[in-house]
Amino acid sequence: MKKIGFLSFGHWSPSQQSQTRSAGDTLLQSIDLAVAAEELGADGAYFRVHHFARQLASPFPLLAAVGARTKRIEIGTAVIDMRYENPLYMAEDAGAADLISGGRLQLGISRGSPEQVIDGWRHFGYQPADGQSDADMARHHTEVFLDVLRGEGFARPNPRPMFPNPPGLLRLEPHSEGLRERIWWGAASDSTAIWAAKAGMNLQSSTLKTDESGEPFHIQQAKQIRGYRQAWKEAGHQREPRVSVSRSIFALVDDRDRAYFGRDGQGSDSIGYIDDTTRAIFGRSYAAEPDRLIEELKSDEAIAEADTLLLTVPNQLGVDYNAHVIEAILKHVAPGLGWR
Secondary structure, eight states, rough: OOEEEEEEEEOOOOOTSSSSSHHHHHHHHHHHHHHHEEEHTTTTEEEEEOOSSSSSOOOHHHHHHHHHHHHSEEEEEEEEEGGGGOHHHHHHHHHHHHHHTTTEEEEESOOOOSSSSOOOHHTTOOOTTTEEEHHHHHHHHHHHHHHHHTTTOOOOOOSSSSSSSOOOSSOSSSOOTGGGGEEEEESHHHHHHHHHHTOOOOEEEEEEEOSSSSHHHHHHHHHHHHHHHHHHHHTTOSSSSEEEEEEOOOOSSHHHHEEEEEEEEHHHHHHSSSSOOOEEEEOOEEEOHHHHHHHHHTTTTHHHSSSSSEEEOGGGOHHHHHHHHHHHHOOOOOOGGTOO
């Protein structure tokens, strides 16, 4: 069995070909797609966060709204860029969204990726300490965030407060019990996956990874996952970690699918640079008739290693079509792979 959810980047464009022509369209349709996905039996609704872009940005109003409109489905991010975040304010927002959803938040965070603007986090009022990089700053923000999610008091109470305080040091409110165990780290490299394991975070691995061996993407990603699990075991954590991978997968079951995604030949990995020095490998997309798709997915070692699969959806094609994409995987592909 495998949990299957969707991942939306929340693109919007004023183009006549787009079903999401404004930020409002994207937000409202994201809620509707989460509701539809839950009705279809999917397990998760996840959203990407990008700043200074025509995409989803501030996640917590959306997560709270999805939580209020659904009952069962997990809701989360993949991922929030921690370079931009005030970890204490974020802990309050996350606690509120988790309580609204009844404890269904699965919050993916990360160092972040190249953004739309140069050093965008500086515009948010953050800059690395002397001698540190923006990645160091993101990890520091993360460590503070994880610490306050434990729910322990750390702030001295005012001796003359406006309202009565409980005894002792005060913690942030609202606190949602158990949320600390539902934080995921989006790791692009083997070393950051190991760091996440030591910190007690679940692992999110996407369709992009630092090219560390020259092997096919899914093999490198599977090795990353196995290294993460070994590091988790060595750290002595008492619970089982969760691991997700994301993929672009389309079952060609009708003429719309063939028009959008049907093509000759096999998909393949690609190589690129996410900055001046970091060589990355990008995983292939899958698009085929269901029987062929099942056989292709059987060979993906990383999907086999993960307990959760996130399907990236083309949100600009609208709610109805994306619900169809999710349903086609759940109905025509997942049973043949033993996922359902």
